[in-house]
Amino acid sequence: MSRPALLCTAALSLTLLACGAARGQDLQDRAAAPPLPDQTEAAPRSDDEIDFSAATLEYDSEAEIVTASGDVRLFRQGERLRADQVVWNRQTGQVVATGDIAVTNPQGDVAYGDRIELTDTLRDGLVENMLVVLDQGGRLAARRGERSEGGVITVTDAAYTPCAVRNSQGCPKEPSFKLTAVRVVYDPQRERIRYSGAQLSLFGLPGIPLPSFSHPIGGAAAQGVLTPDIRIDRVNGLAIAVPYHFDLAPNRDLTITPRVYTNALPMLSAEYRQLTDKGAFRVLGYGTYSRRSDDLLVSATPDTSEQAFRGYFDAIGRYQFSPQWSASASIRLASDQTFLRRYDLSRDDRLRNNVKVERIDSDSYFAINGWAVQTLRVGDNQAMQPIAFPELDYRTRFSDGLVGGKVTLQVNTLAIGRDEGQDTQRAFASAQWDIRRVTDWGQEVTLTGYARGDLYNSVDTLLTSVESYRGDEGFNARAIGAVALDVKWPLVGEFLGGTQRITPRVQVVASPRIDNLGVPNEDARAVDLEDSNLFALNRFPGYDRFEDSTRFTYGVDYALDLPGIAISANVGQSYRLTDRQTLLPDGTGLDDQFSDFVGRTDIRFRDFVSVIHRYRLDKDGFAIRRNEVDATIGTRRTYILAGYLRLNRDITAALEDLRDREEARVGARVQFARFWSAFGSATVDLTNRDEDPLSIADGFDPVRHRLGVAYEDDCLRLGVTWKRDYVDTGDARRGNSYLLTLAFTNLGR
Numbered sequence: 158m159s160r161p162a163l164l165c166t167a168a169l170s171l172t173l174l175a176c177g178a179a180r181g182q183d184l185q186d187r188a189a190a191p192p193l194p195d196q197t198e199a200a201p202r203s204d205d206e207i208d209f210s211a212a213t214l215e216y217d218s219e220a221e222i223v224t225a226s227g228d229v230r231l232f233r234q235g236e237r238l239r240a241d242q243v244v245w246n247r248q249t250g251q252v253v254a255t256g257d258i259a260v261t262n263p264q265g266d267v268a269y270g271d272r273i274e275l276t277d278t279l280r281d282g283l284v285e286n287m288l289v290v291l292d293q294g295g296r297l298a299a300r301r302g303e304r305s306e307g308g309v310i311t312v313t314d315a316a317y318t319p320c321a322v323r324n325s326q327g328c329p330k331e332p333s334f335k336l337t338a339v340r341v342v343y344d345p346q347r348e349r350i351r352y353s354g355a356q357l358s359l360f361g362l363p364g365i366p367l368p369s370f371s372h373p374i375g376g377a378a379a380q381g382v383l384t385p386d387i388r389i390d391r392v393n394g395l396a397i398a399v400p401y402h403f404d405l406a407p408n409r410d411l412t413i414t415p416r417v418y419t420n421a422l423p424m425l426s427a428e429y430r431q432l433t434d435k436g437a438f439r440v441l442g443y444g445t446y447s448r449r450s451d452d453l454l455v456s457a458t459p460d461t462s463e464q465a466f467r468g469y470f471d472a473i474g475r476y477q478f479s480p481q482w483s484a485s486a487s488i489r490l491a492s493d494q495t496f497l498r499r500y501d502l503s504r505d506d507r508l509r510n511n512v513k514v515e516r517i518d519s520d521s522y523f524a525i526n527g528w529a530v531q532t533l534r535v536g537d538n539q540a541m542q543p544i545a546f547p548e549l550d551y552r553t554r555f556s557d558g559l560v561g562g563k564v565t566l567q568v569n570t571l572a573i574g575r576d577e578g579q580d581t582q583r584a585f586a587s588a589q590w591d592i593r594r595v596t597d598w599g600q601e602v603t604l605t606g607y608a609r610g611d612l613y614n615s616v617d618t619l620l621t622s623v624e625s626y627r628g629d630e631g632f633n634a635r636a637i638g639a640v641a642l643d644v645k646w647p648l649v650g651e652f653l654g655g656t657q658r659i660t661p662r663v664q665v666v667a668s669p670r671i672d673n674l675g676v677p678n679e680d681a682r683a684v685d686l687e688d689s690n691l692f693a694l695n696r697f698p699g700y701d702r703f704e705d706s707t708r709f710t711y712g713v714d715y716a717l718d719l720p721g722i723a724i725s726a727n728v729g730q731s732y733r734l735t736d737r738q739t740l741l742p743d744g745t746g747l748d749d750q751f752s753d754f755v756g757r758t759d760i761r762f763r764d765f766v767s768v769i770h771r772y773r774l775d776k777d778g779f780a781i782r783r784n785e786v787d788a789t790i791g792t793r794r795t796y797i798l799a800g801y802l803r804l805n806r807d808i809t810a811a812l813e814d815l816r817d818r819e820e821a822r823v824g825a826r827v828q829f830a831r832f833w834s835a836f837g838s839a840t841v842d843l844t845n846r847d848e849d850p851l852s853i854a855d856g857f858d859p860v861r862h863r864l865g866v867a868y869e870d871d872c873l874r875l876g877v878t879w880k881r882d883y884v885d886t887g888d889a890r891r892g893n894s895y896l897l898t899l900a901f902t903n904l905g906r
Contacts, residue, residue, distance in 0.1 A: 183286075183288070183298055184288070184296055184298045184316055184318055184322050184332065184335070185322055185323075185329050186290075186322075186323075187257070187259070187269040187288055207231055207232070207233045208231070208232045208233070209225065209229065209230060209231045209232070209243075210228075210229070210230050211225035211226060211227055211228065211229040211230070211243075212226060212227025212228055213225070213226045213227055214226075220246075220248070221246070221247040221248050222244060222245065222246050222247070223244070223245040223247065224242065224243075224244050224245075225242065225243045225244075226241070226242045227241070227242075228241075229241070229242060229243045229254070231243070236260070236261070237260070237261045238254065238258070238259070238260045238261075239257075239258070239259045239260075240254040240255065240256055240257070240258045240259075240273075241255060241256025241257055241258075242254070242255050242256055243255075251274065251275070252274070252275040253272065253273070253274050253275075254272070254273045254275075255271070255272050255273075256271070257269075257271075258270045258271065258272075258273055258284075266289060266290065267289070267290045268284075268287065268288070268289045268290075269287065269288040269289075269290070270284040270285060270286055270287045270288070271285050271286040272284070272285045272286070273285075283301060283302060283303040284301070284302045284303075285300070285301055286300060287299045287300075287301070287302045287312070295317065295318065295319035295902075296317070296318060296322070297312075297315060297316065297317045298315065298316045298317075299312035299313065299314060299315035299316070299341075300313060300314040300315075301313050301314070309342065309343065309344050310342070310343040311340065311341070311342050311343075312340075312341045313339065313340050313341075314339065315337070315338050315340075315341045315352070316335055316336070316337050317335060317336045317338075318332040318334065318335035318336070318872070319871075319872045319901075319902040320332035320333045320334060320335070320870070320871060320872035320873065320902070321870075321871055321872070331360065331361040332872070333359070333360060333870050333871075333872055333873040334357065334358060334359050334360075334872065334873050334901060335357075335358050336352075336355060336356070336357055336358075336367075336370075337355065337356050337358065337364060338352035338353065338354055338355040338356075338370075339352075339353060339354030339355075340352065340353050340354060350371060351370070351371040352370055352371070353368075355367040355368075355370050359873075380401075380402060380403050380404050381401070381402060382399060382400070382401055382402075383399075383400040383401070383402050383412070384400075384899065384900055384901070385397060385398060385399045385400075386398040386400075387896075387897045388501075388894060388895060388896040388897065389894060389895040390501065390880075390892065390893065390894030390895070391890060391891075391892025391893055391894065392420065392421075392499060392888065392889065392890050392892065393418040393419075393420050393421045393499075393500065394418055394419030394420030394421070395418070395419045396416060396417070396418045396419075397416070397417050398414050398415070398416040398426075399414065399415060400412050400413070400414040401413050401414070401415075408431060408432040408433065409429075409430070409431045409432075410429075410430055411427065411428070411429050411430075412427065412428045413425070413426070413427045414426045414427070414428075421445070421447060422445055422446050422447060422464075423445065424443060424444065424445035424500065425443075425444055425445070426441070426442065426443045426444075427441070427442055428440070428441045428442075429441075433476075435476045435477060435478060436474065436475050436476030436477055436483075437474065437475065438472065438473065438474025438475075439472065439473055439474070440470075440471075440472045441470075441471040441472070442468065442469065442470050442471070443468050443469045443496075443500070443502065444466065444467075444468035445466075445467055445468065446464040446465065446466055446467070447464065447465070447467055448463070448464065448465070466492060467492045467493060467496050468491075468492050468496065469489075469490070469491045469492070469496055469497060469502065470488065470489070470490045470491075471488070471489050472486070472487070472488045473486065473487045473488075474486050481516050481517060481518050482514075482515070482516050483514075483515050483516075483517075484513065484514045484515070485511075485512075485513050485515075486511065486512045486513070487509070487510060487511050488510050488512075489508040489509065489510060489531070490508065490510070490531060491508060491531065491533065494532070494533045494534065494535050494537075495533070495535065495886055495888050495889050497533065498533075498886055498889030499888050499889045501894065505533060506532070506533050506534050507530055507531065507532055507533060507534075508530070508531040508533065509528070509529075509530055510528065510529040510530070510531070511526065511527065511528055512526070512527040513525070513526050513527075520553060520554050520555070520556075521551070521552065521553040521554070522550070522551070522552045522553075523550070523551045523552075524548075524549070524550045524551075525547055525548070525549055526545070526546075526547065526548040526549075526550070527545065527546035527547055527548070528543075528544070528545040528546065528548070529542075529543075529544045529545070529546075530542045530543065535886055538577065539576075540575065540576035540577035540578070541575055541576075541577055541578045542575065543573045543574070543575055543578075543679070544573070544574050544575070545571060545572070545573050546572060546574075547570075547571075547572060548569070548570070548571045548572075549568075549569065549570045549571075550567070550568075550569045551567065551568045551569075552565065552566065552567045553565070553566050554566075558590060559590055560592060561592060562590050562591055562592030562604075563590070563591045563592070564588065564589070564590050565588070565589045565590075565591075566586075566587070566588050567585075567586070567587045567588075567589075568584075568585075568586045568587075569583075569584070569585055569586075569700070570582075570583065570584040571583045571584075573679055575620075577620065578617065578620045578621065579615060579616065579617050579618050579620050579621045579627065579677065580615070580616045580617060581613065581614070581615050581616075581628075581677045581679055582613070582614045583611065583612070583613050583614075583676075583679075583700075583701075584611070584612050585609055585610060585611040585612070585700065586609065586610055587607065587608065587609035587610075587637075588607075588608050588609075589605065589606070589607045589608075590605065590606040590607075591603060591604070591605050592604050598646075599646065599647060600644055600645065600646045601644070601645040601646070601647070602642070602643070602644050603641075603642075603643040603644075604640075604641070604642055604643075605639075605640065605641040605642075605643070605694065606639075606640050607637070607638065607639045607640070607641075607694060608636075608637070608638050609636070609637040609638075609703075610634070610635075610636055610637075611634065611635040611636075611637065611676065611700075612632070612633075612634050612635075613628065613632070613633045613634075613635070613676040613677065614631065614632050614633075615627070615628050615629065615630055615631065615633070615676075615677050616630070618630050618677065621677070625674060625678065625740065626677060626678045626679075626682065627677060628674070628675060628676040628677035628678070629675050629676070633672075633675050633676050635671065635672055635675065635676055636671075637668070637671055637703050638668060638669060639666060639667065639668040639694060639695075639703075640666070640667050640668075641664060641665065641666040641667075641694055642664065642665045643662070643663075643664045643692065644662070644663050644664075645660055645661070645662045646660065646661050646662075647659075647660045648660065648661075652717065653717075653719060654719060654720065655717060655718050655719035655720065655722075656717070656718045657715075657716070657717050657718075658714075658715070658716040658717075659713065659714075659715055660713065660714040660715075660716075661711075661712075661713050662692065662711065662712050662713065662714065662729070663709070663710070663711050664692050664709070664710040664711075665707070665708075665709055665710075666694060666704075666707065666708050666710070667707040668703070668704070668705045668706060668707070669705065670705050670706070671703050671705040673702050673703065673705070673740050674740060676701060677701065678701045678702055679699070679701055680698065680699030680700060680701050681697040681698050681699035681700070681701045681702035683698060684696065684697050684698060684702070684741060684742075684745055684747070685745055685746065685783075685806070686745060686746035686747050686752055686753055686755050686773060687755055687771070687773070687783075688727055688729075688755050688756055688757040688771060691710060691712065691729045691731065691755055692710055692712070692729070696747065702740070704741075704747075706733050706734065706735045706737075706739075707733070707734045707735070708731050708732060708733045708734070709731065709732045709734075710729060710730070710731040710732075711729060711730065711731075712727060712728055712729020712730065713727065713728060713729070714726070714727045715727070721762060721763045722760075722761070722762055722763075723759075723760075723761045724758075724759070724760050724761075725758075725759045726756065726757065726758040726759070727756055727757055728754060728755070728756035729754070729755060729756065730751065730752050730753070730754050730755075730776070731747075731751075731752040732750060732751050732752070733750045734750075735750075736750055743807070744782075744806040744807045745806065746773055746775075746782060746806070749776070751776045752776065753773050753774060753775055753776050753782060754773065754774040754776065754779075755772070755773045755774075755783075756771075756772055757769070757770065757771045757772075758770045764792070765790065765791065765792065766788075766789070766790050767788065767789045767790075768786070768787075768788045768789075769786070769787045769788075770785070770786050771783065771785040771786075772784055772785070780805070781803070781805065782804070782805055782806050782807070783803070783804055783805075783806070784801070784802070784803045784805075785800075785801070785802045785803075786799070786800065786801045786802075787799075787800045788800070791826075794826070794828040794834070795826060795827050795828050795834075796825065796826055797823070797824070797825040798822075798823065798824040798825065798838075799822070799823050799824075800820075800821070800822035800823070801820070801821050801822070802818070802819065802820045802821075803818075803819040803820075803843075804816075804817045804818050804819070805817055805819075817844070818842075818844045819842075819843035819844045819845075820840065820841065820842055820843060820844070821840070821841045821843055822838070822839070822840050822841075823838065823839050824836075824837065824838035824839075825837055825838070832868050832869060832870045833866070833867070833868050834866070834867050834869070835864075835865070835866050835867075836863075836864070836865050836866075836867065837862070837863060837864040837865070838862065838863045839859065839861070839862035839863075840859070840860040840861055840862070841857065841858065841859050841860065842857075842858040842859075842860050843856060843857060843858075844856070858883065858884075859881075859883045860882075860883055860884060861880065861881060861882045861883060861884075862880070862881055863878060863879070863880045863881075864878070864879045865877055865878035865879060865896075867898070871902070872901065872902035873900070873901060873902070874898060874899070874900040875898065875899050875900075876896075876897075876898040876899075877895070877896070877897055877898070878895065878896040878898070879893065879894075879895055880893070880894045880895075880896070881893050881894070882894075
């Protein structure tokens, strides 16, 4: 009678031996098959009783020895054991199982051994030549394991690996990494494994010493050092970050990361996370001291060379108070405009902050929003950045509205303030009615009516440099109305063994002349004709501008679905009845009576090729005003990504949101061996001064690139990456940086 409970507990606890692995120990599969559950087995009548079966059972009455032989099986409270022989000495209380032993616990872990020795209480004992195969992955081998009073388990000369020990052909192989230890101790009360004399071996090479190491059992979180981060760059030199994790509670943790640099003062970061029954939040912060002249390219003087605090704060959270009500927040703040790039934390050029309370049900929406933006563009004036608070937005809909249509009502208010710029308050109420019908011939007809009333108040309008964005000083009211008729006629049929769909579309929108320039433009500045807004009721983004007059829009959608191939495309144009000057800037594709042609083509071949092309053609001469291509070719293991964008809109107005540009992007990954791959990416600025007078590019300026090689299998990720930035931004200087990636399954994070 062997104690399955002992070995099962050992197997489970030895999960922790994610740090113990053994010199010369065999991690390969054993010959013995694990005992499978028997549906006919009945549980013992008490915890101390063990059911068993064997081919033969012998009892030596003089020596008081019970011997069970031949496929011996023991069953106790979900724990199962199989052995060639089990001997019970009733005088000494010793129980010994020998010969191809396999033990399975209720959790599915399997332990193997050549000889297991227990006391007759089945609580304490030892096992020789042990192998534990964990149900969640990983295996532990040890020459000797012992369980003593209190359930403390000690194994000697142990080896652990979470890696596969056989290749795809089923042949034995050396695991990618393993941990070896002279001695490993598991204390179930502390739920941790600690080991001494440990080493980490990669690909069978000599081990890396680990003088002291511990790990929690299973996947539980615990306090300790996480995987370090090592990188080298031109500005900071060699950088080493060593995170330390504090497990404060099952729903709370804290990670503090000291970061040291050879070319800069140390930095400290901390991340706190908490989960509650209503939601969760995370707070992240960085802090260091450096010269004040480091944040911008200014001359070093006694004043600018003194040390000053620099840092970054990032917090995000969301709470769901009821099925309808929720609150969320995202706060991001940096001490200066170049801190994030200097320490390679982010390449964002704006930090957006938002606080929101929402109520959502099946037919209505209500939100209170607050927005603030911090610019990280060197030279931008932060005092000119808007703060939008509060924004109140309420919408409701009635599915069975007027004449069977759908009615949507909206009320919105917004206040925008600046420290050194124009302040604006806005409020409006709108109603929209839509009715959709399908004719007997299959045409889809949609009729829309829209009405809105606006009230604006603007102060310090002269502080806005672009005149068309200002509006009139003081209070101003505006009325908006529009009606639209949209007709689609899908024509579907078979083609080349697949399905083809051609959908002509015509839309008529009529709107009276609207006083757009009398109110400020805060949210409708970056207007451009695209396939996504060609048939929109209002082709301006936002609410502050609304397209008036009467226009006809026409186009066609096309789709072809063949085995393994899918093609979709659309193209269209619009025509305005009036020839009066529009407030849409020249070059947007909408400034003349006839608009430019816009379209999109999407081609997909199985999961191997994906190409998306967006374009805009000038109505006069078909010059390409927008040319955007994104392509992906390859499999998940080997692929190439390519992107190209050219905006040649010929815009003469000095509008900051409508500049022309040209850019190329490429990325690739090539798997040249089963677990080895090379990867790279690059971004090149192709803009010249003919396209953007404010650009300092010469037509071919690399922005950044990345090259690297990586190894990744089921339990190990190893890589080296070389990055280069070609642009100076304050103290985030151009130059090379190198990143070493090393991650182990079950070790660190």
